[in-house]
Amino acid sequence: MWTTLTSIVLFISIACANYDGYKVIQTEQIYSQSKASELVKFIDSAEDEAYGFWISPRVGTYAKIMSAPKQLPTLEKFLNDQSIAFSVLIEDVQASIRRESADQFVRRLIKTSSRSIDFENYYGVDDIFAYLDELKADYDFVDVEVYGQSYEKRDLKVIKIQKAGSGAPNIFIEAGIHAREWIAPAMATYIIHSLLEIPANSHYLDQFNFHIMPSVNPDGYEFSRNGKRLWRKTRMHNEGAFCRGVDANRNWDFHWHESGVSDNPCSQTFPGKKAFSEPETDSIRQYVEALDPTPLMSLTLHSAANLWLVPYGYAYDQYPENYDELHSLAEKAVQALNEVHNAGFRVINSAQLYPAAGASDDWYLGVLGSTYGYTVELRQGGFLGFDLPPSKIQESGEELWAAMKVIFDRLHEVSSL
Numbered sequence: 001m002w003t004t005l006t007s008i009v010l011f012i013s014i015a016c017a018n019y020d021g022y023k024v025i026q027t028e029q030i031y032s033q034s035k036a037s038e039l040v041k042f043i044d045s046a047e048d049e050a051y052g053f054w055i056s057p058r059v060g061t062y063a064k065i066m067s068a069p070k071q072l073p074t075l076e077k078f079l080n081d082q083s084i085a086f087s088v089l090i091e092d093v094q095a096s097i098r099r100e101s102a103d104q105f106v107r108r109l110i111k112t113s114s115r116s117i118d119f120e121n122y123y124g125v126d127d128i129f130a131y132l133d134e135l136k137a138d139y140d141f142v143d144v145e146v147y148g149q150s151y152e153k154r155d156l157k158v159i160k161i162q163k164a165g166s167g168a169p170n171i172f173i174e175a176g177i178h179a180r181e182w183i184a185p186a187m188a189t190y191i192i193h194s195l196l197e198i199p200a201n202s203h204y205l206d207q208f209n210f211h212i213m214p215s216v217n218p219d220g221y222e223f224s225r226n227g228k229r230l231w232r233k234t235r236m237h238n239e240g241a242f243c244r245g246v247d248a249n250r251n252w253d254f255h256w257h258e259s260g261v262s263d264n265p266c267s268q269t270f271p272g273k274k275a276f277s278e279p280e281t282d283s284i285r286q287y288v289e290a291l292d293p294t295p296l297m298s299l300t301l302h303s304a305a306n307l308w309l310v311p312y313g314y315a316y317d318q319y320p321e322n323y324d325e326l327h328s329l330a331e332k333a334v335q336a337l338n339e340v341h342n343a344g345f346r347v348i349n350s351a352q353l354y355p356a357a358g359a360s361d362d363w364y365l366g367v368l369g370s371t372y373g374y375t376v377e378l379r380q381g382g383f384l385g386f387d388l389p390p391s392k393i394q395e396s397g398e399e400l401w402a403a404m405k406v407i408f409d410r411l412h413e414v415s416s417l
Helices: 002-015 033-044 069-081 093-109 125-138 183-197 203-207 218-226 279-289 323-341 360-368 390-416
Strands: 023-027 051-055 064-067 086-090 142-149 155-161 170-175 209-213 297-303 307-310 346-349 372-378
Touching (some): 023 069, 033 051, 033 069, 064 069, 125 142, 125 155, 125 183, 125 218, 142 279, 155 279, 183 203, 183 297, 183 390, 203 390, 209 279, 297 360, 323 390
Parallel strands (some): 170 209, 170 297
Antiparallel strands (some): 155 209, 307 372
16 A cells, blocks of 8 residues: 555656646636737737636637736736736645546546556557557458658557448548547547447448558657646757747647737747647658548647637638538537537537647648548636546547547538438
C-alpha cells in the first residue's frame, strides 16, 4: 500500500508541476462580436503561458480563460475596460489536475481488459499503437502503417481497415491534433473498436475502407501526459524563439494565416512559419493525397465544446457548395448522439465558434476534395474543460458511435447511387 501511495504522489507531482497558482476566469455571455474579437486579440498577443482559452469567446456564449498568477490583474483590467463581467471559476488549476491524475492512476491499477487499452482510462501513445498492432494480428484485412515521424522522431501510425476491397469509398478519421484533448484519441480508438470488435457493425466493413489515425500529435500528447497537462501545440523548436510548438490545426494550406492566428511563437495559435511546416501535418497530407479514391469523408476529432462543426471556418459566411447537405446530415447525427445520453451537442458552422484559418477540416474539403468533412468538438469535462473524467469515456463513445452510424448510413446511400 505504501508503495502504491508513493507512486501516486510521484505521478501527481509530475503531472501538475506547472500550474501552481493558475486560475480560470469565466466571463459573462458575450453578445458583441467586437468584444469577442478584442478578447481573442488580447489573449493571443500575450506572452507564453500567461493566458490560454479553455473555451474561446463567440457571440452568445461565455469564455473560459486560464491565467498565470502574475498576469491575472492585467486580464481583470482588460475585462473591466471592455465592460465584460467575469468571475473566478477555478481558484487552483493544480488542485484540479491533481484530482484528475489520481483518478487515472488508480484506474490503471485495476485495469482488467486483456487488450492494451480499454475505455475506462486514458492511455499513452505506446498503448494506443500496441492496440492497433493487436488488431492487425487478429484480422487479415487490417494493416498498420507508419506514415511518417513526428518532430521528436516518434512513429506516426495509421490503421487501415480494408475489407471492402480496392475501389470502395475511403473514410478518413484523425484525432489528437491538439495535445491536451485526451478524449479525442480515446474516441478514435472507440470507433476502431466499434468497427472491428462489435459484430453488429460488421456491415460497415463491407461498405467502406477506413483509414484512422488515433494520435496525430504524439509529441504534444505525451508532453501533456507527462509534463504540462494543458499543452496544446506540437513540440517543434521555433527558430529564433524560446517558445516551442505550432498549433497544428492552423498549419494547413487552405487560407493559411488569414484569421484566428498569432505570429507570436509563444501563442497557442501560432500557425508556424509556413503551411505544413510540421512533420505531423505534412505526413497526414502526403498520406491522404495518395489515397485512391479520395476520402468520401474526412473527420477530425477535438474537444471540448459539445459541438459538431460544419466547414468552412476560415471566415464568416464562407461555405462549401454542399453546405446544406453537410449541415442537414450533421443535424441528424447530433440528434442520434443526444438521444443516447442527452449530452446537449449542437451543430454550428465552424466560423461561429471562432474564425480560424488553416484548419484540417477546411483543407479536407477545400483542397483534398472530400465531399463530406467535419470537426467534432467532443464533450467538455469538469472545471478544466479538457479533463473529461475517465468514467465518461464509455458514454462518450456510445453517443459518438450513434452519430457515426447515421453518417455512415448516409454515405453508403450516396456512394450507392
